[in-house]
Amino acid sequence: MSIVIDEIATLFHDKGNQAYLGEQVSIAEHMLQTAQAAERARASSALTVVALLHDFGHLVHVMADDSADHGVDTVHEQAGAEWLSRAFGPDVTEPIRLHVAAKRYLCAKYPTYLDVLSPASVHSLMLQGGPFSADNAAAFAALPHAAEAVQVRRWDDIGKVAGEPTPSFDDYRPLLESCLRPTHT
Ligand SMILES: [Fe+2]
Known part of the structure; x- marks a missing residue:
């Protein structure tokens, strides 16, 4: 049994x-879906662990939960990736860090992708900087783990x-254990 997975479970449940x-599901329901x-x-x-924990940053950032209502981006993708880096390697943390950028990329690359987004996700997109420019989209696509982040984004959009x-969550504990870094703290 891993202490860090117990910590993640406690935050997930609490x-x-x-x-x-603004979605029809809780954050936990969304991540499980x-x-x-x-x-x-x-x-x-x-990548399944990435999907399960991609919005973990919403559970650990230190800004007000209704920040989006006040036009503030919580940068939850950074908060989640930083917190989880004590337990998981870049194959998990980097797609999480990039999953918001992946939305900006998909909007730039495929204009009809906007139609897939929920109204809340369109709202947060604007707080997050809106669709990438062509140059930024190309730079994003060249990043390590960009393709994985884009893949998770597709599942993210249907998990609502x-x-x-x-x-x-407990059903995923063996999977989480199997993806821990050997020297996790
Ligand atoms: Fe999400």
Whole structure:
């Protein structure tokens, strides 16, 4: 049993039931649905963990939970990646760090992608800087782990269905354990 996974579980259970920025699901439900979409797509273990924890930053950032309502971006992708870097390597943390940039990339590359986004996600997109310019999109695509971040983004966008049954967080513990860095703290 890993202490850090117990910590993640505690945050998931204690703070994950908060509303997810205007969506019909809680943050925990959203992350579990995103992980389930990754599993259905037969994603790798690391990428399934990315899907499960991609919005973990919403549980650990130190800004007001209604920041988006006040036009403030919490930069949750950074907060989540930083916190999780004590437990996981870049195959997990970097797609998490890039998953907001992946949304800006997809909007620039595929204009119809905007139609897929929920109203709350369109709102946060504007706080996050809006679609990338062509140059920024090309720079993003060249980053390590950009492709994985884009993949998770697709599952992220469909993981917002009210009442969708999913496995529980504890069902994913063996998977999380298998992806820990050998020297995690
Ligand atoms: Fe998400």
